[in-house]
Amino acid sequence: MKAVELFAGIGGFRIACDELGIKTVWANDLDPKASEVYRQNFGESEHIEGDIEAFIEQIPAHDLLTAGFPCQPFSSAGKKLGIEDARGTLFENIVQVIQKRKPKYFVLENVKRLLSMDKGSHFATILDILSSQGYLVEWRLLNAKNFGLPQNRERIVIIGHKDHKPKTYLCSEDDLENLSDRERTLISHFDHWKKIEDHGASFKNWGLALNGKFCQGRVTTFSDSMPPVKLKSILERKPDESFFFTKDTIERIKNSEEVNRFFNGVEILYNQKGGARMGYSIFGTAGIAPTLTCTASRHYERYKIGNEFRRLTNIEYARIQGFPDDHCDCITRYNQYPLYGNAVPPT
Template sequence: MDNFELPIIRATVELFSGIGGFRLAAQERNIQTVWANDSCPKACNVYQTSFGNKELKQGDIRELVNEIPPHDLLTAGFPCQPFSSAGKKDGVRDPRGNLFEIIVDILRKQKPSFFILENVKRLLSMEEGNHFAKILSQLASLDYHIEWRVVNAMDFGLPQNRQRVVIIGALQNDVEVDFPLIRLASTENLSELPESSFNRLTDFDSWLKIKAHSQRFPHWGIAKDGRFFGYDFTHFYDRISGVTLRTILESDVDTQFDFTESTLKRLQDSTPVNHFVQGVQILYNQVGGARMGYTVFGIDGVAPTLTSTTSRHYERYKIGNKYRRLTNVEYARIQGFPDNHCAAVSIYDQYALFGNAIPPVMVGWVMDCILENRVAKITMPKFEQLQLFSLPYAL
């Protein structure tokens, strides 16, 4: 908005850096990564090969936290396995889930102007929202305006159904108004709000108490001072036209990826399906379900969410007259990384590293929402066109 100066972000710290999804997005925006950390030796090998040895500190973040230098932006794809639908779902009871406390401590002590966090969509619904309530309560107790939104890799031109929740925080002295600036929802989104929701949005006292919430959190929301407002928008207005798996496939693939002979035998006991589930084309399934049993995928849709689970790396795709798994290079393309980004480690290891990564283009959109001050305008909805209403920054 014209009322506020564009945020200045020169230096970023990348926690739980993995193979550097946040770093690639930062580089494209001329933001310098001054410090990074991960404990996985293979991920660190890839990171150092791609970006050099200077900034990355390999090891337990709990032992290195005092080394973190001043910075403007903190980023963290904090461990998602405790919350993932593919894991044991222990959440904050899992020691990896408790690493979130480190993030809170850093924010409390260092007070960077902004932070961006990323995790699995399931975080919003685990145990009737209990886990996200704990995380949101801690963040909202700091001097930050908090906003979150579920985003999908498909909406950024990547051929993958990968839904993630991104959480951003803006230090309250970043703005001169008490009402949180809305960056992850557009003006068009806010115009979708029904009258009752709009009235709650603009009345902080009517926001729900975070700790009292005992159900799934909405896919978008804002929070501060122990309260939140959320809504499930139907549209993502920044959506880029989607691409299919067909467009990113390698043309000359080594025979090590081919499973044609074994797949043809299994298809004798499989059920033809040939339909799309959330953009994923399913051709055959052993029991006729969406993702149960032995599944063969098509390439006229997108890939299901890439993960670090080993068994998922051997899923079959029908490509021409053959059946094969996706290659490591195709995994890189599906996630939006350079083809050779993980070349420092074995092909086998690349699958898990790409499956754990955050797509750079996805977090790049979040960075742009901050850097370009994409603040939504709260305008009078159609049902209040003739009424006088304003907020400190409404236009």
């Protein structure tokens, strides 16, 4: 199989494809630092740096299209019946590639709020456009913590394939256990699926769409039969001094209010008092990490590790996201944080 990776960043999908023996024949990203990391790890030949808009015509034939695309608001200018207009957005570039190259499969990844953004009309537009290109589209909300990573990271994964039998690839029979009998029966009766334009305010955590119609349900979230990996198990033993907080910060942390509670699996030890700017949490390591984000600011993450206070290291970021420790070695430590935060965990 041959893959094309759009919005490739540092190559989260690339690592997964390499492991599965799927050959990436073309990849693109706009960001110079992400592109440098990509080329350093995977070579120069398949990667093109620049705005995707300029390269649509040169994308080669492929079987699998992957993309963790940036979430931009669609225009409501052409809005009718809750279906918005995707023209001029990065999502439209994905659609152009699908229309031109007709890959057998696609795998797209995005943030959870896509399901409820703009009262569901954003996701409805995506489903409507994708399912009208001759693909059976399936989505499911997945959490990195259920895949052996110590992070609470919920992401929506959307797959498409040319198999027109309404069938689920992202769920096992057990996962469908939560669905009502009616919902289960509905899956195999396409005639009874709803029109996408009649969607509600938010989409559920799983569903199928085909030819402008869809069915959905709240499927079981992965059980805790596999307990999440704890953050403390992936920590570096002797991180560099630069990751530790200064005396000033530690003094301020002392004025924090004790919380000592787990929230979504994340251990919160203290919250700082004293206005919005100071209202940061201090996390423990007995649980998992909160979602890593693309912000480079060290203020958002303060961890108490043993008796010391520090931020996570770039290597810990790599491990939390399922990348090799040295994946971003060719750029500064500081610049690594947002790239890992933006990436799709290859796992």
